[in-house]
């Protein structure tokens with residue numbers, strides 16, 4: 001019986017076996033890909049001092065985090081809403097002297113006070129990789145390639161990568177000698193809503209072509225090059241082209257590439273390069289990444305995060321449906337051998353159990369699993 005006290009807060013939910021199995025399967029597949037590419041796993045804590053979460057990356061807002069006073073230290077703690085800043089802290093402190101480039105992977109729960117309208121979840125299983133100490137095309141390409149491989153490892157299809165230039169407006173404002181923060185912010189806001197009229201009213205007429213330089217990668221890049229007559233964006237555009245070329249060479253038409261230079265949603269701290277990952281049938285993003293600087297050490301880094309519980313909704317089922325029922329007094333060695341071969345076993349505990357109802361497909365007879373129907 002559900003009691004009123006069993007209700008969960010909005011945006012938080014229990015994952016029951018089928019859904020939890022999908023998530024675990026996707027998580028393992030993604031972690032395996034990161035492991036094979038040389039990314040070492042770290043496990044930062046679930047909460048830490050609010051100030052430390054905020055100080056490592058520019059633009060992080062702790063207002064969106066769950067915060068409370070620690071009865072032990074009487075200081076404000078925050079629940080992490082993103083693991084990347086924690087990995088930045090690790091790279092700048094305990095792993096300061098580790099050789100660069102430093103490759104770190106992570107996977108853990110994050111929480112947000114307010115979900116977005118597109119994605120109401122207030123808890124997210126974030127998994128990702130950070131490549132620290134280099135800001136090169138080679139590093140950004142590796143991150144994009146590993147992210148795609150991780151999604152493919154989880155069984156996702158129809159993957160697309162949407163590139164963006166998170167610091168675009170700042171770069172153009174610097175080019176134009178525009179130092180008025182209010183004007184820059186107004187332009188950003190109108191670009192975010194992709195409102196041409198609003199952009200004009202905000203004095204951002206010069207930025208109008210950016211709204212239209214979006215879509216399939218090659219044509220959007222060509223539009224941007226045309227727009228960028230003065231060449232302020234030239235190195236960025238060359239970088240994007242080189243990264244895209246690597247993805248194309250490896251995946252051809254299997255991975256769709258798009259470019260939306262003004263897309264800033266979710267890019268709080270990324271610098272010249274950002275990307276969002278999508279897949280077939282998935283509502284919203286599967287993940288996001290880009291280049292950034294670790295506050296304090298000012299070290300350059302590139303990385304990506306995948307939202308595993310979200311992407312697992314469209315990942316194929318975990319499979320491995322073979323479950324063998326072990327009757328009372330069964331041969332324990334035979335059962336152990338089957339488990340070692342990848343079978344799942346379910347041991348009988350008492351009389352009156354229905355192996356089929358409990359999800360078993362086989363029953364152990366002697367040392368051989370017999371299909372349930374066949375054995376009856």
Ligand SMILES: N[C@@H](Cc1c[nH]c[nH+]1)C(=O)O
Pocket residue numbers: 082083084128129130266270288289290291292302303304305
């Ligand atoms: N942590 C960022 C993505 C990212 C990882 N590294 C760099 N950017 C996010 O979840 O949006």
